[in-house]
Amino acid sequence: MSRALATAPARNLPLLLVLAASVGCLAAAYGAAGQWAAAGLPLVPGLLLAFHGRPRAAWVPTVFLCAMISAAAAGAFVGAPAFLLIPGAGLALAAWDLACLDRLLRRSASPHAVNDLRRRHGRSLVLAVGLGLACAAGGLVLSLRIPFAVMLLLVVADLVCLGLVFLSFSRRRPPAYRPPDA
16 A cells, blocks of 8 residues: 555545545546446546655646546547536546645644634535536536527636636735834
């Protein structure tokens, strides 16, 4: 067994569960499409993330996410069922988020603050993934015809919102003013 899994504390359990569910969904999607040779492909990035030693390098979660999203997109091209591809990709995004959070929280000094932040982040992640998967499932069931002009406006509004989010992150706040000592 890998040292990363053998010494993994219980805080890594959500990451491992989400990781296993993501790999399982994508492998089942390829199996349902009859692509048995490709069904094991999602296992490779999953093993990379699960067995990578500590400290986890910054590039490992990103490579995992890119590989899993690519596997989901390739699954759509080979005719794999979307009801398995969508949760597989959504859970891969959640695993990426948990892996990045773990790396960021190692720098924090207060264990109580880290545990509180983990709990709050876990709740918001479950809410975001749950609502995203519910919307995706609704999209599979409902067939809505949206006119092209409305779709174009929605895309422009989405790009503006993303631009505002990135702009708010990139703004550097000036340091607080301190009067000179007299």
